[in-house]
Amino acid sequence: MTRSADQEYITTAIGKKYRVEKSSDFEYVTTAIGEECFLFGVDVFAHEWTDTRKCIRVHDPLYGQPYTMNVYEITVDGSVHRFAAGEFSNNVWGFWLPTNRARPDGHDSARIPPDESNASHAKEQEEMEPRELIRPAEISKRTLQMMDESIRNLNAGKVSAPIDPSES
Template identity: 95%
Template sequence: MTRSADQEYITTAIGKKYRVEKSSDFEYVTTAIGEECFLFGVDVFAHEWTDTRKCIRVHDPLYGQPYTMNIYEITVDGTVYRFAAGEFSNNVWGFWLPTNRVRPDGRDSARIPPDESNAPHTKGQEKRSS
């Protein structure tokens, strides 16, 4: 774990560097068993997940165990949506959405404007592993 200019980073076991976002910016929404979870009106497992190289630190809502969950984006009908997710155990997934989903400008913060999205740059980024 490193810090630079008030920003925290972690490095995974395989050497990838992830920026740690504020966990308070996300709220737990659901746990999914298996590979089916509906967010944004779609099954997120039916879409390719773009790894943003960002993560949040959270606690399992049932047992309180700490986890680091990656932040991903998916594109649905040309719109990019952001969420955090990870496995609590084999095929038991936790999902978090941005806390203040409605921004002061009235837009849904889970829906990412094209200029803020990582989606156009997905080449070479990992798809989630299942």
């Protein structure tokens, strides 16, 4: 680790140099289990991630363990979106978004506004009967806590709604 003019750098085991960004410029949004996570209106795992050669230092939101997460960019419909991500453990990913995500048009860059064709579908979903959720025996308490955190972030508008592939 080196410092140069108030800027901190980390050199990886394979010799890549990453600039450490201010962690306060990013906020935790969700934990994904497996390779599916919906941000910016799309599954980020279905897009090519561009490594910005920058990273942030964060703490696991559940256990407080420190991590260094790389900052990536993806392109969605011609717009570049930035996020930080990394694995807490095998196939358990944490995602952070920049705290200042406002675009010039006033929309949150992490949320793609729904188009008119989705408005009627949303109304249909509201009219459906609520389903009772039953805790499966094979899901751990930690997984359920991460899922609850993801739902809180969705309800707070920090991430976009998941896309149902069965609707295609």
